[in-house]
Amino acid sequence: MNTPTVVAGALWLVTLWRLPSVRHSHKQRSLALTLAALAAAMTFEVPEVKAAINGNVDITGLPPLLKHILGVTSAAYLLDFVIAVVRPQGLARRTRLAAIGITLSLMLVFYALANWMPGGPVKLGEGRGAIFPVLYMAVFTSYIGVSMIVATWLFLGGVRHSRTPLGKAGLGILGLGTLLGSLYALQRVAFVTVHLSVGADYPELEDLLSTTLKQTAILSIALGVCLPPLSVAVEYIRAWNTLRRLQPLWERLTEAAPYVVLSTSIPRRRVPFRLERCVIEIEDACLALREYVSADVHERALSFAGRKTLEDAEVDAVAEACWLHVAAHLARNSRRLEGVDYPPLGVTGRDRPSELAWLRAVSRAYTSSPAVEEFSRQEQMPASPSADGPERVSHDS
Template sequence: MTTPTIIACALWLVTLWRLPSIRHSHKQRSLALTLAALAAAMTLEVPGIKAAINDHVGITGVPPLLKHLLGVTSAAYLLDFVIAVVRPQGLARRTRITAIGTTLPLMLAFYALANWLPGGAVRVGEGKRAIYPVLYMAVFTLYIGVAMIVATWLFLGGVRHSRTTLGKAGLVLLGLGTMLGSLYALQRIGFVAVQLSTGAENRELEDLLSTNLKQLAILSIALGVCLPPLSVAVEYVASWNTLRRLQPLWRQLTEAAPYVVLSASIAKRRIPFRLERCVIEIEDAGLALREYVSEELYERARSFAQRSDVSGTEIDVVAEASWLSVAAQTAPTGVQLKGVTYPPLGVTGRGRASEIAWLRAVSRAYSSSPVVAEFSRQEDPSANVLAASSERPSRRGN
């Protein structure tokens, strides 16, 4: 199997993967059409398909023409995509429409007028119409070069705004692909300029550079396109794993305070939304259960954790899991403490990532820490209530 065949197959797979998203938004539609145009262009480089087209139409220059038209079309859609992502307010829309609306007809006109020499649709012709292949090449490479330079600037400029590592990597790969596309256009211009000025040709070197730059650019763009959706999948799996780890804590706390559970149902597949709701209900349950214990019990839990050789970084986690466990045991009595300072909630004042990490640690300690289990056994809820009633009143910490 030849390299063009492998690349064409890979591009068609990516295209089919992204095709369902074509109806979601303007940027997704532009991306899907970019991939489809690239896949079709690379298909025209497959030897068997190229030969079949030449045999069918009887003109050897048709596959290169179609390939170049598709290349310009894919560049236009890719530029449209990156603008939708990085500059949603738009960028030179009328200029871009005018450019593509001028480039495609000019390429067709210059191709039809050219007197081609053997070797494809980018060679200088001969006789009175020798200028038209040059004009054809100039229009093609000028559009590709400018579009790829602008796309490179936008892709690389948008890296710092991406939220995820995979998203940043995807934009870098897309920027690298468009940069290679710019180099592809520049080297084509360079070889034609040398041929026009000196008459010298080096077709082997030109073909080698053109093929490698083009294939590397397409592969880089295809990989860059795959990474942002992969980032979404990674986030989805991470949310599912976090939800799974928080559910034991959620189950214990909401059994003790069932009134904090929201009544609206959520589809099981909506993992991020279910995780958000789980976190909210755990926090609400914690606020409700604080009213069954005092800060003094929390301090006893910290002291117990320290005496039990819990590591310094885990003391606060084990202490919170301990008082939550005691509060969950006390809640069925219905006797809330009045006039006491309530334990602090460790989740308060944290950023999103820190909040999730804290709740996961508390859930793990609540479910599996022998220190939490032992402290809960030692703290008799009924004795707690009696002891708290004799405490000196202080500020209410709700």
């Protein structure tokens, strides 16, 4: 199997994968159309396809024309995509529409007027029509070069704004692909300039550079397009895993404070939204349950966890789970306390990653730490008069 066939096949696979996203947003639609145009353009480089078109259509150089038109179209959609990602407010939309319209029109006019040499790829013509192939290639190359340079600038500039490592890598690889596309256009200009100025031709070198840069650029763009969706998939799996780990804590706390649970149901597939709601309800339950214990319980929980030779990173989470366990028990059998200081919430003041890590640690301690059960049993035993003073809250289990 030859390289053009492999490249075209890979592009069609990526295109089919991204096709359902066409209806999601303008950004996703531009991306899907970019891939479809690239895949169709590379299909016209497959030898069997070119042979079939040349054998059935009596128009010289039709496969290269179709390939170039699709290449220009894909560059326009790619530029539209990167602007939607990096500059949502837009960038020179009327200018871009005018540029693509003028480019396609001039390409068709110069193609019709050119005296093309029969067979093979597009070559410079002979006789009176010799200037038109030059103009045709100049228009095509200029649009590709300028659009790829602008896209490279936007892609690489957007890397620092991406929130995920895979997103940064995707934009970086897309920027590399468009940079290679710019180099493809520049080397085409260089070879034509050398030919027109000194009459020298280097067909083998030109074909090698052109093919290598073009295929590498297209594959880089295809790979870069795949990474941001993979980032979304990774975030989805991470959210599902976090939700699974927080579910036991949510069940215990909302059983003690059921009124914090929102009534609206959420589809199971909306995992990030379910995780957000789970976190909110856990924190609301903590706020409600802290009114059943005093800050002294929290202090005793810290002291108790510290004596259990736990690692420093576990002490605070185990202490949090200890007083929550006691509060959940008291919420079923007692009234709220008034006129006392309540325990501080360990989740307060944390950023999002730290907040989720903290809640996972508390959930793990609440459901599996023997220290939590032991502390809760001690707190539920009747207090002796000489124990910890009158402020200790004690109840029979």
